[in-house]
Structures are given as C-alpha cells and as structure tokens.
Amino acid sequence: MDLVEVIPDRLHTLRFPIGQAYLWRDGADLTLIDAGHAGSADAIEGAIRSLGLLPERLERIVVTHCHGDHFGSAGELSARWGAPVLAHALDAPVIRGDRPVPEPVLLDWELPLWEHAMTVPQAPATPVEQELTDGEVLPFGGGAVVVHAPGHTPGSIGIHLPAHGVLFTGDCIAGVGQVILGVFNVDRARAVESMLRLAALAPSVACFGHGDPLTSDTAAILLAAAETAAAAQPSPTPAG
Template sequence: MDLVTVTPRLHMFRFPIGQAYLWVDEDGLTLVDAGDVNAAAPIEEAVRGLGLDPAAIRRIVITHGHRDHYGAAGELAARHGAEVIAHRLDAPVIRGEAPMAEPVLLEWELPLYETALTVPQAPPTRVDREVGDGEALGFGDGAVAVHCPGHTHGSLAVHLPRHGVLFTGDSVAGVGRVMVGVFNTDRERALASFRRLAALGADTVCFGHGDPLTEDAAAVMKASADRDSGLQVEHG
C-alpha cells in the first residue's frame, strides 16, 4: 500500500486495486472507504506513520457496496469503535442481506471487469447509519452526502464545501483521464451523477481509482462530464 498526502488534512491510501482516504479533524479521524478485506493492518500502520492514532477513527463512510471499498470496514470499526455510514440503498448489500445489482458492461469494460473480480470477497459488514442525499456526515466542518446513483443504486459522494473537497467514490474515475466510472448498473444515471458532481465546483476531487485532481479541478470535471455526456460546449 502507498500513502499519498494530498493536503495536510487529507491523505490517500492506494492499494493494488482501488484506494481509500483519511480526513483529519482536531476531534478525530474519518475514513472514506476502507479498501479490501486485507487492508485493515496497512491502514492502521499508515495512520501511525502520520503520527496519528487509529483509535481516533470516528467514522467510516462507504461510498458504495463493492468489495474493494468496504472489505476492511467491519474489522476497523470493531477494533476502534468507529461508526459505519452508507447510503440506504447500498446498506443491505454491505450487510450481506441483498445481492449487488450486476453492471451493464460495455465491450471494452469486459477485460477490466475480470481484473476487478480478483479482489477478495468482502465479509458482511454492519452499517450503523444509513444516509440519503444532503444529509450531514458529522466531520470536515460540514461534510454532506451526495447521492450519485448509476455506478450502483446507492453510490454516495462526500462533499466538504468549506474545504472545496469532493470524494466521488467510483462515480468518477481519474485513471489516465477524468471520466465517468466503469462497471455501471445504469450508464445514463451515472452520467447524470457525473454532471451533478462536476457542478459542485470542487477544488480537490478524490476518486475511487486514479490520482486526486488538484489543479483546475472544477474546469476539468465540467469539461470531462460534458465530453462523456456528448454535450456540445461552445467556446467564446
């Protein structure tokens, strides 16, 4: 696992497939996603390497119910007393009570999907709080949940308006170029969610896959959402 410091209060944990983020408040730590089932110990080690205590992890926000995003959440929550938060539509999947809807794959996504399936299965994981669009998440000086369906029915972005930070989960990807995420259950809804997230105008955008976007983020997000949606953009 690689540790990348994005800002003094924001750090990224990069795994062989996917990544998670740590946000630092004075009164505690928040994880946005938690990697796969083997990620708990590396996350704890990285937190200690930052001079922080994993026991200060107060909450884990799961952006959606795919195995590479919540595999270690249950172990970390049990060990440190953290609250696990997810959107109400993906919470049953994370708990193991319902199957995840299958993606509708484009032809070029097929070989990528086979690679994604090599991530270990995630165990059923408790969800302590189910949230919906616009609900406060209790960290980051006013972080709010943004429902962004399309990748999964209950995909969730996390917006920190006071800090200009946006966590997109897999609704948007930054691998090679900024683009709508892959393996979507509903591509049209995913594109609409991409446009909505771009309209938030964040200065720092953190993806589930790919490097964080820290330069001209608002403009890049808008141009990328317009491109993927096939919108005609007039330039003055």
C-alpha cells in the same frame, strides 16, 4: 499500500493495488472514506500510526458504495476501534450481506477490467450503523454533505466538503490517466447524470475511487469530462 499526502495535515490517499481510500483529519479526529479490500485493516492501521495519529480516534467509516474494494475492511476496522460504518440506504443491505451486489451492465472494453477487478478478495458482510440520505450533513470537514450519485450502484454517494473545496466522488468518476465516467455501472445514463451533478459542485480538489486526486483546474476539468460523457450518451428514441 501507498500513503500519499493530498492536503498537508488534512487529507491522505491510501492507495491499494486496486482502488483506494482516503483519510481525513480534523485535528486528532479521523474519518475514513472507504476502507479498501478485505484484509487491508492492518495496512490502514499502520498508515494511521505512521502519521503519528491514533486509530482509536477514527470517528467514522463512510462507504461510498457497495463494492468490495471499497468496504472490504470496514467491518474489521469498526470492530477494532468502534468507528461506525455509514453508507447510503440503498447500498446498505448489500454491504450487510442481505442482498447480492447489483450486476453492472458492461461495455465490451470493460470486460477485461472487470475480470481484473474480480481478483479482489470477497468482502465479508459488514454491519452498517447509519444509513445515509441525500443532503445529509456529517460532522467532519466543516460539514460533510452526502450527495446521492446513483448509476454506478443504486446507493453510490459522493461526499462534499464545501468548507475545504474537497469532493470525494467514489466510483462515479475516475481519474485513470484522464478524468472519465467511472466503469462497471448498473445504469450508465443515471451515472452520467450523477457525474454532471458532482461536477456542478465545482470543487478545488476531487478525490476519485480509482486514479490520482485532481488538485489543479479541478472544476473546469470535471465539468468538461462530465459534458463529454453526457454527449456520448445515445439520444432517446422518439415516441411513436
């Protein structure tokens, strides 16, 4: 796992072989956005300690959606340090193991990527202490706003920190080489709508579930990418 600074004394990326998580810092208090795949807890703890921070100050683990590369180690970290796991109400039953992971509708070019993604260790059932709703404000980052962004999964969310101009997009948007609509969506049309909604927030820093964070010309690049994704959607067939 690689640890990469995004904003000094505020934000780091925890980069795994597949996917990544983010560590947000309010002084000594810590928030983890996603938690990597199962088996990552030791690496995450080590990264926190390497920054001179205490994992005991982990206040919460916010899961952007119910895929194993995003919540796989959340339960172990929660058990170690008592940090509650938060997720949207529509994805929480999947994370708890009460429902299966929703099947994506794969495009042909996504098939080899999906096979690679399936090499991630299976995530264990994980307790979710708090179910989130759209517009809810969480007590970190000067007020972190939950943005329901369905399409990748039904309960996918973004987390917006207006006070800092930071947006965590989960897998709704990806930054792999270029900014694009995320892959493996259960409902591509809704995912595009969510991408447009997230882009409209016009952040100065965008943190993706896959790909390097965007820190320059962010608002314009996000909007252009969202408009490109929307233009690529097939037009609805007229009734009658």
